[in-house]
Amino acid sequence: MSNSPSELRWRNRTNLLRHLHLHGPATRATLTTHLRLNRSTIKALVDELATDGLVVERLPDGRERPGRPSPLVIPQPDALVVLSVDIRVDEVVVGLMGINGRVFTRRRWDLRSGWPVEHVLVDIAEYARLLIGESTRPICGVGVAVPGIVRLDDGIVHDAPNLHWNDVALREWFENELRLPVDLGNDAELGALAESTRGVAxxxxxxxxxxxxxxxxxxxxxxxxxxxxxxxxxxxxxxxxxxxxxxxxxxxxxxxxxxxxxxxxxxxxxxxxxxxxxxxxxxxxxxxxxxxxxxxxxxxxxxxxxxxxxxxxxxxxxxxxxxxxxxxxxxxxxxxxxxxxxxxxxxxxxxxxxxxxxxxxxLGQDGPLVGAAEMAFQRALSAPRAAFAGTKRRNPAASLHVESSPVRSR
Amino acid sequence: MSNSPSELRWRNRTNLLRHLHLHGPATRATLTTHLRLNRSTIKALVDELATDGLVVERLPDGRERPGRPSPLVIPQPDALVVLSVDIRVDEVVVGLMGINGRVFTRRRWDLRSGWPVEHVLVDIAEYARLLIGESTRPICGVGVAVPGIVRLDDGIVHDAPNLHWNDVALREWFENELRLPVDLGNDAELGALAESTRGVAxxxxxxxxxxxxxxxxxxxxxxxxxxxxxxxxxxxxxxxxxxxxxxxxxxxxxxxxxxxxxxxxxxxxxxxxxxxxxxxxxxxxxxxxxxxxxxxxxxxxxxxxxxxxxxxxxxxxxxxxxxxxxxxxxxxxxxxxxxxxxxxxxxxxxxxxxxxxxxxxxLGQDGPLVGAAEMAFQRALSAPRAAFAGTKRRNPAASLHVESSPVRSR
The missing domain is CATH 3.30.420.40 (ATPase, nucleotide binding domain)
Structure with missing residues (x-):
């Protein structure tokens, strides 16, 4: 971890954004306390986020306490959206989720047993491109939940036994297809992440x-x-x-x-x-x-x-x-x-x-879908600043045909 | 985590010291690379550590590469010492260990089966005080390994079934007796720490x-x-x-x-x-x-x-x-x-x-002993600067009698 002033500033910004994403609107005073930063730093960061359209500021309605009220910082769900995919053994669910956990769109369809992996992925990619293309919001990443053993270093689904998938280079394939950063996780692990960020845990x-x-x-x-x-x-x-x-x-x-x-x-x-x-x-x-x-x-x-x-x-x-x-x-x-x-x-x-x-x-059955979105947000919220600027431009470029097979030859 | 310049500086110093503790002597050039800090920052930190007696600098012997050689920074084992205690089911081992894992003193004795917890602890404290009193080196902390379930928040040995110990307020008792910061851990967990810092892992x-x-x-x-x-x-x-x-x-x-x-x-x-x-x-x-x-x-x-x-x-x-x-x-x-x-x-x-x-x-049977020392070093190496200055003064003050019972009344 490097500690240059600009990186420090970016880390503070990321922490602030993550706090708003996880906990919702907060006053500047609360943010000052929770993030252990001084008031002027918080003000500068909030101003920057407001300029980027990620938050708006509003004076709180109630005036119960005397003195100058601390402005409420409200995250803008529209400002940062991820695509979430939950591949289950017998169905697929795809959704768009905004900052602070807001669900915009969501669709599910059945998965025919024995349907080849290429067909399943082409269907998902097509629907995903449709959503991305229609979206007026910038999509900044994709999270995918899979019921199997996922290798984190190379983004390969090593073994999804109930889908009969072996060594599927899913991350690389989706990244090629959607031209967006893709994160891949095991469904149950993402369910745990979802419960700990937005559920009973x-x-x-x-x-x-x-x-x-x-x-x-x-x-x-x-x-x-x-x-x-x-x-x-x-x-x-x-x-x-x-x-x-x-x-x-x-x-x-x-x-x-x-x-x-x-x-x-x-x-x-x-x-x-x-x-x-x-x-x-x-x-x-x-x-x-x-x-x-x-x-x-x-x-x-x-x-x-x-x-x-x-x-x-x-x-x-x-x-x-x-x-x-x-x-x-x-x-x-x-x-x-x-x-x-x-x-x-x-x-x-x-x-x-x-x-x-x-x-x-x-969260019941929704755990992995919500968790996949959270995983994508974890990357998006700490991405370098350039990634925010670029997201709108980069979305619709993805081609419609399958460029390469996601299944590894062994 | 606060990010003020002085805290940042302290964190960098801690990281540098930890690197030397774990990896031994290193050139300033290596430290610059590993810690991702610039050369002038490394130089200032090394100078500070040298002033505090924690390291010495020496030009490396070989001159294989052209150009000005990068000075070798050598941690001084004597400069920072911890007391390590491994309480086993049928014996006790106590040792003094210096920075970079050097063992100075070590003694073991049998534990009689059924010996009351108070007697076991009094024996350990007496021998520990002897070691501390004789030491010309500042002792900066104590690590204790126990074969049982240790609660981290209150430093209580909840259950050490093979010793028949229940709810023993071991950390508080040793802190009172030795007037030093005490850390407590489960023996196997400390063995894992030892293997990962100095062993096969x-x-x-x-x-x-x-x-x-x-x-x-x-x-x-x-x-x-x-x-x-x-x-x-x-x-x-x-x-x-x-x-x-x-x-x-x-x-x-x-x-x-x-x-x-x-x-x-x-x-x-x-x-x-x-x-x-x-x-x-x-x-x-x-x-x-x-x-x-x-x-x-x-x-x-x-x-x-x-x-x-x-x-x-x-x-x-x-x-x-x-x-x-x-x-x-x-x-x-x-x-x-x-x-x-x-x-x-x-x-x-x-x-x-x-x-x-x-x-x-x-590390064989020594795992928990080495791990207990590492645990004490983890605290000592990140302790605020005042702790280093104070260690020499604070040691011999501990009284010789048992001030309170370590066994909780329930």
Whole structure:
């Protein structure tokens, strides 16, 4: 990290913008306190952001306190927009999101099983170009969530088993297609980021996030920041072995968490076909809501394996909050309470920190989409100044045909 | 983080000192490159450190390259010393360590089983005062490693089960006794810090460290920095449940990793009494070295459970290096190779990052002692300037009697 005055100034600007993005409008006085900068520095930075159209200033309505009121600095959602893509196992969701988390546009469509990766990506790119072209707002980046193992250094989807994708150079391909900076992340990890910035884990320091759809993924927030592995993301929670001699998993192990609490396991517990859709499983769980006895009978075993895995996570990671996302957000509240009670009783770390909370996600299925947008914002908000100026010009140039194959030859 | 010029200057000085502490002597030119500061800033900082006696400058011996040689900046081990304490289940080690990792003094003594916590601490404090009083060098801090769950916010040992310690206000007590800043950490976590600063994990970004003595502990280095939980340390690896329906653990669970690979499990595998000492187990493993068949027969089951746990760690944490410390550093090399091969084959994350390495600790039993010193240095090197000036004066003032009980009344 270099420390020249201009870089210092840019870092302060970035911190200010990030604060407004995450916390919404704030008075200059609040910003002075939170960012630990003096008033004249804050004024200069706010003036600069106002000139760039990123904020407006307004005197607050109420005049409860005597003295000169501190102007309210209001971020302008329109001023900085990212494109967010959530590729799921059986559908795609694409949206435009503005600063401070405002959603402008959003569309979802089904993904046909076995549809080749090239076709899926061409569809996404076409729709993305449409959105970008129509937008009157500058798009400053793209975030993409993928249900698989993503290598951070080269932006390659190494393995998305439920999509049957291997070694897809997704970042490079989208960057070529859309002529915008693209960031790529694992869906569950981005879900964790979303919960910690705009969901139930907001303000929590150490969070383990479990996301159940077809597979089981996870993300970790440690001391308020996403935990990242070296080349891969962290949190293949689904492939923690929890049950000795349990069912065979496609990964080659037996008794993985995924085989015990994934969508197929939930479907089995509810007497539904193993390959049924997300909505059927969710509906099956909702149908149990009025019948406590049926809940225990149907979900008793899933509850036990959920508790075993959550207990391991808490003991290993020292989390003080565990967030259950995806299909787990549909679990009856009493199952969640039972898991929390079991973990508090069994986990030696929970006993040391006086109780770990287990909560259901407040963003539900939207976690990865919101998280992908946040990831793109993280880059955009700290981008060098030139990037802001350039965004409007650079968007529509992307060509309409596929220039190269995203699939690596091996 | 405030950014005033004086704080910026202090941060630069801290970074420079830390670089010399971790990497040893360096030319001013190297420091300029590594710290990304300009030559005049480096010169001013080095001059300041030389005035404070923390470094000396010397022209390098060789004159291989033409031009004016860049002076070599050499940290002075004597100039900044910390006291390091490693409390183990059956012994205590106390040492003095200087800047750049030089060990000056070191002593160990046995800990009688069941010896009350007050007596253990009084013994340590007495010996520590002796060392501090005799030292001609300023002691700037104390680091203490404990085999248990340490709460970082209040410096309390919440639970050290193998010592039968509960809620011991160790940091406060030592601070009162020694009149020095005291930092407290879990032994395995400090072992991880030691491996990453001075051991086999030096330079590695994402490390899981497993430390086996009576219990099984762990530490995580994520992107080059220690991973910390909120109030507790992370890494109660020993209480990850790996074996469904396995042996009962004192923590209340069954089949914890600790019951499968801890010292008692190793002793059972070697046909030794479960409560035998560290040296007996280590000797038992060394005796196997020449007999590959006996290794497989004796340690086959331990190897399997070791692999299951390591595989879970890699899948959850995305580590690219797993370091086996404590008694695991005595394992025959073929067992380690087998664990590595198994993890590379089974772990979906290892396959994604093209192989995870499993290596034995290079610091052996010394990990926690070295790590405790590093923890104390982390604070000392970033302490405000006044702390350096004051250290010499403040040392010998500590009183000789126990002023308060370290055990919390509950």
């Amino acid at each position: 907001r303000g929590a320091h150490d969070v383990a996030y479990v996301f159940v759809d077809v597979g089981v993924g996870g993300g970790v927030i440690s001391r308020g920041a996403s935990l990242l592995g070296t080349r891969s993301h962290v949190g293949e929670f689904g492939h923690m072995v929890v049950r000795t001699g349990g069912r065979e998993c496609y990964c080659g192990c037996e008794g993985c968490w995924e085989t015990e609490i994934g969508r197929a396991a939930l479907a089995r517990a509810l007497n539904l076909p193993e390959n049924c859709g997300r909505e059927e499983v969710a509906a099956g769980m909702r149908a149990l809501l009025q019948e406590p006895v049926a809940v225990r009978r149907a979900l008793g075993e899933v509850t036990e394996w959920l508790a075993v895995g959550v207990c391991n996570l808490v003991n290993l990671l020292g989390s003080d909050l565990v967030v259950l996302g995806g299909l787990l957000a549909e679990l009856p509240a009493e199952v969640v309470a039972l898991v929390e009670e079991t973990v508090q009783r069994r986990s030696i770390v929970s006993r040391a920190v006086c109780g770990v909370r287990v909560e259901q996600s407040s | 030096r330079g590695a970004h994402d490390v899981a460290y497993v430390f086996v003595d009576v219990g099984v502990g762990g530490g995580v280095i994520s992107r080059g920095a220690s991973l910390l939980g909120t109030r507790s340390h992370v890494g109660e690896f020993g209480h990850m449940v790996v074996r469904t329906g396995g042996r009962e653990c004192y923590c209340g669970c069954e089949g914890c990793w600790e019951t499968e690979i801890g010292r008692a499990a190793l002793a059972r595998a070697l046909n030794l009494p479960e409560n035998c000492g560290r040296e007996e187990v280590a000797a038992g493993m060394r005796a196997l070295l020449q007999e590959p068949v006996a290794v497989r027969r004796a340690l086959g089951e331990v190897t399997e459970w070791l692999a299951v746990g390591v595989c879970n760690l890699v899948n959850l944490l995305g580590s690219d290096l797993v370091v086996l410390g404590g008694l695991l550093a005595e394992l025959p090399a073929e067992v380690v190779a087998l664990v590595e091969e198994t993890v590379q084959r089974r772990s979906i994350v290892s396959r994604a990052v093209c192989g995870v390495r499993v290596e034995q600790s290079s």
